[in-house]
Amino acid sequence: MHSVDASCIQQENTGTERTAIIGIAALTPRAVGAEAYWTWVRDKSDGMREPAHWAPGEPVVDVARFGIPPVQARSMARLQLLMLEAADQCLTDAGAGRAGGDDRTDVVVGTCFGLDRQYANALRIAGSGYAREVERAALTLGSPEAAENASQAADELRGLLRRTLGAAPHDRVGEMASTIPARIASAFGLRGRTLAVESADATSFLALAQAIGSLRAGLADRALVVTGQLRESGVLSSLLRSKGLLGPAAHADGLSEGVGALLLKPLAAAEQDGDRIYATIADWHVRHRGRPGAFRHEVSAERHRDTIRAAHRSAGAGTGTVGYVERAGTAADEADDSELAALEAEFVAAAPVFGTVRDRIGRTFAHAGLAAVTTAALALHHRTLPAHRTRSGPVAAASWAPPEDSAPRRAAVTGASFTGTLCHLVLEEHVPRPHTPRHHADRGRTEVARAVPRGAGLPEPIAVIAYGGRFADAENADAYWQLMLDGHDRLRPVPADRLDRELHYAPGALSLNRSYTELGGHAAVPQSPPRGTGIGAERYAAMDAAQRMTLAVAAELFGRRAGRPLTGRGLIALASNLGLAADRQAHVDGSLGELEDRVRELTAFKALSTPEVERLLDTARRTYGRPAGPTPDTLDGALASGSAALLAGVYGLEAVPLAVEAACASSLAALDAAMTALRNGTADYALAGGVELPCSARDMALCSALGLLSHTRITPFDTDADGFTPGDGCALFLLKRQADAERDGDEIVALLTGMGAANDAKSLIAPDVEGQVRAMRQAFAQVPHAPSEVDYLEAHGTGTKVGDRVEIAATGRVYGGPERTRPLEIGSAKGFVGHTFAAAGGAGLLRTLLALRTATLPPNTNLHHPNPALELDTLPAVLGTRAKAWPAAPGRPRRAAVSSFGTGGINYHLLVEELSPVTGGPGRPNALRDDEPKDGTGLPR
Template identity: 55%
Template sequence: MHSGRGSSTDDDHGALGSEPIAVVGIAALYPAARSVADYWRLHTDAAGEGDRETGRPAAGTSGTSTTTGTAGPPEAGYGSDSGSGSGSGSGLDDIEVDVARFGIPPAQAASMARMQLLMLEAARQCLDDAGYAQRPLPSERTDVVTGTCFGLDRQYANALRVEGSRYARDLERATAEAETPGPGGAGARAAEEFRSAMLRRLGASPHDRIGEMASTIPARVAAAFKLRGRTLAVESADATSYLGIAHAVDSLRCDLTDAALVLAGQCHEGRSASPVPGPSSGSAALPLSEGVGALLLKRLSSAVRDGDRVYATLVDCTLRQDAHPGVFRHSSSTPRQRETIDASWRRTGAPAASVQYVECAGGGVELLAGTYSGLLEAAPAPVAVGSVRDRLGDTYANAGLAGVSKVALALYHRRLPAQRAAVPGELPVSGTPLRTVVEAEDWQRPAGGGPRRAVVGGASVTGTLCHLVLQEYAQDDDRSQPPEPQRRGARLRWHGTGPEPIAVIGYGGRFADTADADAFWAAMLAGRDHIRPVPDALLDRELYHSPHALSLNRSYAEQGAPMPVPRTPPPGVRIPPGRYEALDAAQRVGLAVADELFARRGMAPGTLTGTGLVAVGSNLGLATERNAHTGRCLDVFEETVRSLGTLEGWSRDEVEPLLKSVRELYGEPGPADRPTMLDGCLASGVAALIANEYGLAAVPVAVEAACASSLAAVDMAVTRLRTGAADYALAGGVELPCNARDMILCSALGLLSHDKITPFDLAADGFTPGDGCALFLLKRLRDARRDGDRVLGLLRGVGASNDAKSLIAPDAAGQSRAMRQAFEQVDFAPAAVDYVEAHGTGTRVGDRVEVAAMAQVYSGPRRAPLEIGSAKSFFGHTFAAAGAAGLLRALLAVGARTLPPNANLRTLNPELELDLIPARVSTGAQPWHTGSGRPRRAGVSSFGTGGINYHLLLEEYTDSHGL
């Protein structure tokens, strides 16, 4: 088996990834800085222009946005402890954003999360700063990657509104019991008035589902600025922005994109678990602060060609995982931190002693500074060290990007920023080769020549260690220019025919009525769907079901494909009952499917050596965190009750006992701030549990790209493998949308089927929600062959695009663009693909547009009609897991050499122009023949709200795939 020696992450990463990445644009929205100029002044003033506690800009700095007009919930403070929700007062509430400026319809504006508004403004500021207000970016090759952590205000509002119906029922019962003899009916009137009051307080719109999604943020940015590249949101706790930057760098170095707009923000608007670091975090606890920043990144050769101003170049981005089971906490391992630093400098090709400035951004400040203290003992002069936390506090998901922005500006201005001494114990410099800069000073060129260099490092509570190396760009310095063969990803090509194939060497899956992937495939062959009425425990019909009308508080649909959530950890995984109980349902399911994957592979997880990635597509706002927030909002409900006109004649002595009675019926909130609560609130906790509990040195990240989330996660894994930044990856998706909240929000927009989802059928009228999870273990093909792995299939290409039009309506041009991108990476034509696992929305418009998009790419002479199908006809729409379900079905079909059927197809929709391809939709399983001896091939499509499109090409592995 693979011993780890000679792994790509250690030895030959530079062959592909050596071109520097240019930082050509910056945006900064922080409590004490509302522009790039403000931000730089903030870090060069010894006292600090503004205060991280109050968030007030100092005199002479911009304290307001240049835009006017607001959008958002009708009333602030509907669930947060303060305007910012952090309790620190370090907020961005005063920033106003003109939604009309970004072409947002008024009907959608009120349902937008505040983070959407802030990131739109940051994107505008960043593109203006880069000079792209007057000239266009390469539209079809510009990606948008955003990073946030924890729920968004709109998610909290929607959850509170849905939960308010349950409180209203208890209010009605308690009021009826307390009512004095008389006309009666006060209970029903109070409940109805309460519901109306909560709607006014929280705001409600059919667009609430779209407005609350984290992936709507990059989609909004893409639509506003007509950017048609990859579009996704990521979360990795306090390493979130590092993961966003890393993915952008990977895509640039793989030549998948020409520019990447990376945005990261933190707004603490809920009352759920506080992510303030604990004593074992390796960081001093600081108040959580708000902040939004952005970077525009390009390959240096492209930036120079296009005449861009280059702030600095990013020459390495190293991520490592210190896997440790148990409650999430920052790494305290100096050896592991040293390994991360050494790997980064080794790939940079420069000695660590060439660093002149160390920026500690995010968690693990003391660990990073302490490790560099030992590393630089022989340095000829003290090395400056600082932390962005001294001015900003802890901006958590945004911290890494804030640090990169600070260092890029310092390199550009050739000045070392000042460090405030008010971060006790964080930067231990006494008796070390490190020093803090009390007053900003000129940044002297290294005595031995060469460019000025700096590092930005941090850590995540999930165990990730991050280390970035930046250096100055000198226009007249030949060393800033990469060698020509390295400028466009020289190691991408495999035998000169395309990017190296990625081998699937393991898989697992769990869906309704199917405990594993074998049962999933058996269900396909049986030809019967697993859709049925959702149990009352998931959809309380008395409260939440109304079959004949659109409603903001009820679902007209009741069908779904739910699955049970595991009650105990997998065998051999030791998680205490208290912690396991605190985990989110998606985390438990993901852990169980990972266990199936490892068991099916027949090898212990410990045989996976080298550096890995665990990328899981999911909703970035987990139910556990929303529930924790809602449970702490009884005061909001009770405050509303006190204001009801129905109870106007009640005295305080009558109202307070009533509230007590309601509370007894409704239930008290659970214990606050349990040590394990944070674990269940992190979307990246799904991936982190897998990495840490199985001892994998694999960086965890959650990916949201609406319904395309799991294929976006697979794309991230494929890209990281092809750059050599990872030796293996576990990728897929999980979501459990069979619940009242999701069904109500989707019903309000008319997205759900009144009966069952029927893709491609004349009766198609919407989708049916289904719970699901599928995960895949991936390696580069050459590594899988070397390690003796059983190769189950090959991922040959992944294309992605954004429509940059409507957030709701599908677009054939955008979908076909993703398909063409996938074929640009392979050495075969669309006619050589036998089967397409379609997204299959189950709406007449969506199905028609998808077939039209296929016709634009797949039409032409072929040996036999293209087979089309969709797993949704069996298990419903599994949201973030939908692409993973489709990939699992296609992979198993290739392995079984059987074309899978479709369920519930009675009358084919005549509007589908299948003859143009030609294509057909079969209702029975068929043998899969190719006729020419070539490998079986399939396409897998996954399209998401926000105009997000992904298309993957899967190929059968045969002995002819030599190396």
């Protein structure tokens, strides 16, 4: 096929606004700072001889500069420190500094696999079980000295693990990936959207896509994108090598470290504000082909070429105009060859310089895409082609001559993921246009004018066309709704295989390694894959429990569609903890040798001979369970975005997989990403939701250490509320634009009409009224109705006195007032199934959809004495304790809202309504037909 060049693409305004890169930060072990980074990548052409890693404690980051209390600093992940530094450098580079009070700057962080604090916490808690096996082995060794000192040795080992691995009350907050953007938001007063994302080695590209999508939707004025990859566990390289993504252990081509940041802004605004513009992102294209079986790179050169063509078509810039192509360099072997073949074929007319960031900073996996974009942007800014390698040998850096047709210099960046995702971006140099820079006073007036999201106006509603859920005792959505109608919680003692009472339960006591409660909304994880998925036993066994749960719920969701196909481009955005249990367990398994070394050094066993100690260790190893080495399936099962990639593969979807973490607001953050992609036209359908299983020794112990759990059971809005009870769960929703759903004849369950998001930019722990109000008001700026026309609020309802009081106060600020003609009904699913963390917003939305579908207001449970401090009468609002009919107001549909707030000051607010009973339409909810027979759930048969 012929290449796509300037002759076959019209050079015209595509209607898509360019995005300006106005700030850059780069931190690598070889170069720190944008200038040092440019010098390094400009002049280096030979390959990396050794993977680049920072020495322990480097680079030095002064946490005091960011106003971090010492008690929290002890629990901070190393990546959090480096990303704070990168954010500071990037904002400073852009001349932004720490202005504070910025409501319209998003912070998007991209990283992959666990953080050092996650691994340390996992090993510390799992090590307690290993210490017990050491004690038991000592008692059976046949040595009086060993038996006499067995208990002392176990206690000594546990103490040693606490000291060397660290242990502090804030560990649960400090280890979360979403704490990083939240910490950045707090440090610099950035109060827009804050979230962390992961998509394997395409993570950087998807982080950039999320940021640009928010800017184009008018939801933000600036976006700070920070990505990074650290080698926090020795097992990570083993997992990557088992998948063929790194060279052999003795090979130099291992995993390198790197962190960087870009500050983005719509081009017109950047020009108006007189910002220095490094380069502009003209457009981008990301695609994914779901294929059955293990995750693997795309090896079709033709699909690579299709991705390249699509990006240049949407950018209005032919491949023949490109002078430099930067390869992120994440693919390996056959996939690397097919990528290069596609690039050479598509760019044959331009004969550009080909470079790869992998030769300059090594394989940085999740960070590789942003590093490549940074390199291309700096090359455009300096009008210099970096040094590179050709088949004939190295070529030195050279001046970049301008195109003969006076067009701007252009560069392209390409990358891929081992899950099968392909990515391509088109960049242009900035050619200044005549304009009148705004004075600072003018900028202030503009920001006030943007209090209502620019361009958000009245966006098209998004239709929910299918759903599924699994929580506590409810194995599907219908059972979940029946559970709500029954009015009784499903909180009970967590099974012993999830919470070992001897090791990890201490009722009534605060401990760093034990939980003071044994209650949870435990949900059984399926032990076999759904029929028809074609997943073998070995692969299924290697999956994380969250992946298995997601697979089961997806089978329910797609079962409701009766096999109707999905066509076009899709997005699968799933909320999750970005460090899965399988990832942490792989680290624990790989650390057995380290634990054994520590046993050899215990003073309690000094009297034993070396052979006796080795026999003891051999016995403990057998009873503890010696882990097998990693297989190619191990990496797939340890990947947070693996849940999304798994669904794409099983159902053959052309849908890009993305994992999203925004603390307890993660599900709504994932839905927000999906809604934005649909409204921007970068997706034709989206599957979104969340999954997490916190009924585990690790989660319960870490939450207990900070006093977050209820000593009895979660009771939202009650006088006796003293914290939450954890719950397992998963909820998924299939979305389309309303017009597309009606065109395709899809049943429309309900409409998602507005989504607001904001960060408090204050405390990481304590909630803030103002931040929640901002999120609510942003949602209402997107709809034509007032808050007084919303009948029901599915509240976050964590069951903490402060959290409940702040949530109701914020609700009163927005929903209260004399225009409200009937009380706002408020409820929370958490009283029934517990707090499901990343899945919490999904649990709330599912309950709300089923309430709309059945015209039934769901009850609260365990609400015996509503807290008078909430002052519900002044709203006015009511907390129902029994299910009741939901009458529709004359002339308008039933309307509801869902709130979700997370640690780190992350706030999301979603507006939902039924399809209008006045207009009806192809997707009119069946529940509006009072004459249709219903089953015990209140749902149509």
